[in-house]
Amino acid sequence: MHYVIIGNGVAGINAANQLRKRDETSSITIISKESDHFFSRTALMYVLCGQMSPSDVEPYPRDHYQRMNFTRVRDEVVALSPSETSLKLSSGETIQYDRLLIASGSMARSAGWPGEELDGVGNFVTWQNLEWLTEKSRTAKKAVVVGGGLIGIEVAETLLAAGIEVTFLIREKWFWPIAMDQNEGLMIIDHMRHHGCNVRLQTEVKKIISQEEKVTGVEIGDGEIVDCDIVVATIGVVPQTGWLVESGIELDKSGGIVVGDHLETNLPNIWAAGDCTSVVWFNGIRRPEQLWYTSRDQGRIVGLNMSGDKRVYKRSTFYNSAKLFDIEYTTAGYVNFNFEGEQNWYHREPDTNRTTRITYLPDGSVTGFNMLGRRWDHRILVDWVDEKRQLDWVLQNLHIANFDEEFFPSFKIDTQALKSGVV
Amino acid sequence: MQAGLLQTYNNSAQRRGAGAWIIASLLFAFYILIYFTEAFTPVAHAIGLSGKWNLYGILYTIAILSGGLYFFKRHGNSRYHRYRTISVMLVQTVFAFSIPWFMELMQTRGFIFSLFWPLKIDYFYPSYIMEYPLPVILYAILGSLIIVPIATFLFGKRWYCSWVCGCGGLAETAGEPFRHLSNKKPGAWKFEQISIHTVMLLALITSAIVLINWGLGKEVNGVMVPMYPAFSTVVFKIQGIYSFFVVALLSGVFGVALYPILGSRVWCRFFCPLAAYMGLIQKLGRFRVTVKDDMCISCGNCSTYCEMGIDVRMYAQNNIDVKRASCVGCGMCAHVCPRGVLKLENKWDPNPMAEESKIKVFDL
Ligand SMILES: Cc1cc2nc3c(=O)[nH]c(=O)nc-3n(C[C@H](O)[C@H](O)[C@H](O)COP(=O)(O)OP(=O)(O)OC[C@H]3O[C@@H](n4cnc5c(N)ncnc54)[C@H](O)[C@@H]3O)c2cc1C
């Protein structure tokens, strides 16, 4: 049996590990165009800022592939031919598979700005992007970061720390509206400004200005020009599946590979996992889940399924965490799904950037938590959401889920605030 | 991103570049001179000190205090780190430096209350300890045999290694820029298990035969004389070998000179007999680094900045709490984790070895 895995990301490597666990003898080939070793994409910013070396962000020892007897191919797959069960590589070679996993991840969404192709304009998703930005940040004086999401804030923070003047252009009214409400999003904006980041809200790029192929600025909505030497576009990611369009694999309208409950595609002996995959969410809507955690879980399950299991991939209750400059963020449950009649319990600890937001339904059962400035044990919060705990009970017991470092100022909500409900 | 750690990898002195080798060579030369020659004695006398060890004490304290301030600049945004750094700075200044100094002014031999056997092996050498008043003798014995194990069972060895100890204190302060240089490879872990327990065994044997030899002595006209002179000669030899190789070479010369090459905890991780002793208790005790399941993004900050070379990420990405004998509970992994996955805790655990055994599962 020859298993072929396209993608050396978290989905691909987890699938490969599970396959090897089940099957010690079959040959397993991992194809990646990006890197020889699996690295943590989430840690790109730490290499950019010099906090870690490139090899520090490799989660497994270098000899992992040898020990597991994985064959690696460093090349780009350009076409899939299901009828011949083969892949075509950019080098012209073909690879035959018995069972195939597509875990090709996502790629930066193209912005479509005039001037986007210039050398001073780039993204921050791949290892090659990291090398590009590392090089540019050595000489750049001013940078424009476009797109108010997680990757954008990571890039802005890192470039600022490198002494570069950063203008952060955000299209929306506050930072990261798919995760934050107005209070939270504006608090983060204040915090960024406090750190010297020049944030412009409700601003979009019209075009890139350049002189002799060198970026000199960007023109924004009202015709104003913001000077800069580099532009980093972080306006989202899309499934990296363009090369599959003619293969007969079913893609959804975002380009995600449509899979069934077992992460199988519409074609025999082909599975998909990770960012490139479109799955059905808890609310019945089909779309990709572009997260480290879901990619990892999908990889583990698909590995077992490829070796003969029939496990259902069912996304557990949502959770995520992030660090926004130095403000830690944890979310659990469903805070931004606007359930009918949903209400917010919101509290900001006086004179701090520590906030607590709990969403709940008219019957009092909590649906989600959005927490900033403290650490929380998402496992407990997720359980409370699953158990449909009452808001009153949750507020009384919230300290149980606190996960702050020892000696961190302890979590207390004064009883007045508790009673009034609106804080 | 932790402001203090930025550019760590862009600074050649922190990356085993030329600067690192220069610092290491200077430290090496300094330690050879201070341990094995009298080169610094005139210097000490010139500034009114009684000898080279007083000079060394002053320099050591300055290193911890200035290193402590540097540490504050880097990690002062965390209370845990503020408190433990203040603690090592205070302990060094008061217990390791001022009190012994004062005792010497009072014409008695200085005693360092923040050291315990077997790190300070002399405390179990009768010829050394019997010169002190009874309360001090009791303190030295009960400290090692009662306080150390109980405190370690309750709080992990961090109560000593990261809050009290002078060797650890230097590592945590002046050694801070080099913490990421510890070797994370499984081979280093194997070596550590062998080397540290070997030194512990040597310390035990040396202490035991010194005690036996003393017990076998008899008093003749108010002077102790050995009953078996041949045995005594061997004992003195072994005592001398231990103090040359372990105390002078490993804890002094190599322990500190190798900071810029192998990280700041070479002595603590590979050789310290007290660390080995507490490590065994820690494995059975309450302390652990709790891992929040499924939240790790495998970024590697925790492993990179673990000064003891523990691959914390391997535990975190497999949802296994960290219960390692070597962990000194410095708390840096939890501090640098950008996803708040880790938490140092003292928590009663009915089955302390359960988590550790999971690591052998073929799961990596
Ligand atoms: C800067 C940044 C920060 C992030 N931070 C977080 C975070 O904090 N939390 C979180 O949950 N998620 C985060 N994410 C998202 C997370 O990294 C992804 O969800 C996850 O890496 C997806 O893993 P994957 O295995 O599906 O794909 P990827 O990691 O994208 O791997 C794709 C693999 O496929 C290969 N490949 C693709 N196409 C081809 C081809 N045609 N031929 C050959 N090989 C191919 C690539 O070489 C690569 O090895 C972040 C992403 C970025 C970019």
Ligand code: SF4
């Ligand atoms: S535990 Fe934290 S620091 Fe360590 S790898 Fe995981 S996310 Fe990174």
